[in-house]
Amino acid sequence: MSSLAFQDLNMPAAIITEPAELLAAVNQQKRMGKRVGLVPTMGALHEGHLSLVKRCTSEADFTVVTIFVNPTQFAPSEDLDKYPRNLERDVALLNAYPVDVVFAPSVETMYPEGASTSVNPPAVATSLEGELRPAHFAGVATVVLKLFQLVPADVSYFGQKDYQQTRVIGDMIRDLNLPVKMQVCPIIREADGLALSSRNAYLSEQQRLQATALSRALFQVKSLYDQGESDATLLLQAANQTLADASINEIDYVALVNKQTLRPVEQVDDDTILLGAVYVGSTRLIDNVLIK
Ligand code: PAF
Numbered sequence: 001m002s003s004l005a006f007q008d009l010n011m012p013a014a015i016i017t018e019p020a021e022l023l024a025a026v027n028q029q030k031r032m033g034k035r036v037g038l039v040p041t042m043g044a045l046h047e048g049h050l051s052l053v054k055r056c057t058s059e060a061d062f063t064v065v066t067i068f069v070n071p072t073q074f075a076p077s078e079d080l081d082k083y084p085r086n087l088e089r090d091v092a093l094l095n096a097y098p099v100d101v102v103f104a105p106s107v108e109t110m111y112p113e114g115a116s117t118s119v120n121p122p123a124v125a126t127s128l129e130g131e132l133r134p135a136h137f138a139g140v141a142t143v144v145l146k147l148f149q150l151v152p153a154d155v156s157y158f159g160q161k162d163y164q165q166t167r168v169i170g171d172m173i174r175d176l177n178l179p180v181k182m183q184v185c186p187i188i189r190e191a192d193g194l195a196l197s198s199r200n201a202y203l204s205e206q207q208r209l210q211a212t213a214l215s216r217a218l219f220q221v222k223s224l225y226d227q228g229e230s231d232a233t234l235l236l237q238a239a240n241q242t243l244a245d246a247s248i249n250e251i252d253y254v255a256l257v258n259k260q261t262l263r264p265v266e267q268v269d270d271d272t273i274l275l276g277a278v279y280v281g282s283t284r285l286i287d288n289v290l291i292k
Pocket of ligand 1: 040041042068070073140143162
C-alpha cells in the first residue's frame with residue numbers, strides 16, 4: 001500500500017488483519033516522521049471509544065484503532081462467547097473520523113498454536129478486579145504489549161472507565177521501559193449518569209434503570225466528601241445503602257483506594273478514587289469517580 005493511501009482524510013480506514021502488514025504500514029509512517037496514535041479496543045464501539053478516537057485523530061498524524069476481543073482476559077465463566085461483535089458497524093462508526101488503519105486480527109493470528117509467553121502484570125493488578133478475576137490483567141497486559149509491538153505508537157489512548165487497567169498498563173510501560181505514552185481519557189456517561197459500556201447492551205429496560213444507582217452511589221460519596229466527610233467507612237456505608245435501595249445486592253466491591261497504589265484508605269483525601277463493581281441481573285458493571 002502506498003504511503004499516499006493513508007493521507008486522504010475522506011478515505012475510509014484500511015482494514016488490516018495481518019501483523020506484518022500492520023507493522024510495515026506503521027513503520028513507513030514513522031520513517032516519514034509522523035506521530036502515530038493507537039486506540040486499542042475490543043469493538044462493540046460506543047461514544048466512550050469514539051471519544052478516544054476523536055482525541056487520537058486530533059493529536060496524532062496517523063491513527064490505528066485495533067478491534068480484538070481478547071480471549072486471554074476472560075475467565076471461562078465470563079462472557080467471551082456472547083461479547084458483542086460487529087466489525088462492519090464498528091468500521092462504519094470509525095469512518096466518521098480520519099482513522100488510518102483498523103487492525104482486526106483473528107484469535108489464531110494473535111495467539112498462534114503453541115504461544116505460551118505472557119506478561120506477569122505489576123503489583124497494582126493484584127487488588128479489586130485482580131482479586132476477583134485472577135488471570136484478567138495478565139491477559140490484558142499481554143495483549144496490550146503485543147499491540148504496542150505491532151503498532152510502535154508514540155501515544156496510546158485508554159478510557160478512565162477501566163481505571164485499574166490504566167494503572168496496570170501505566171506501570172507496565174514504566175517497568176518495561178516501553179517507548180509509548182499513555183493518555184487516559186474521561187468516562188463518557190449517559191444523561192442519567194450511567195457510564196457507557198459495551199455490556200450495557202445486555203441490560204433489560206428495567207435493569208437499565210436500576211443500573212443508574214451505581215453512578216448515583218459513587219457521585220453521592222464525592223458530594224459527601226465535598227461537604228466535609230472523609231471517613232471511608234461512613235462514605236462506603238452511604239454508597240452501599242444507595243445500591244441496596246435500588247435492589248443491587250450483588251456487589252463485587254465498592255472501594256475507596258489511593259489512586260496510585262489502589263490500596264484502601266481509611267481517611268479519604270484528594271488522591272483517593274472510588275471504584276465499584278456490581279451485578280445488575282447477570283451483567284457485571286464497573287464504574288469509578290476520582291474524588292478530586
Ligand atoms: O479495554 C479494553 O477494551 C481491553 O481491555 C483492551 C485494552 C483493548 C485489551 O484487550
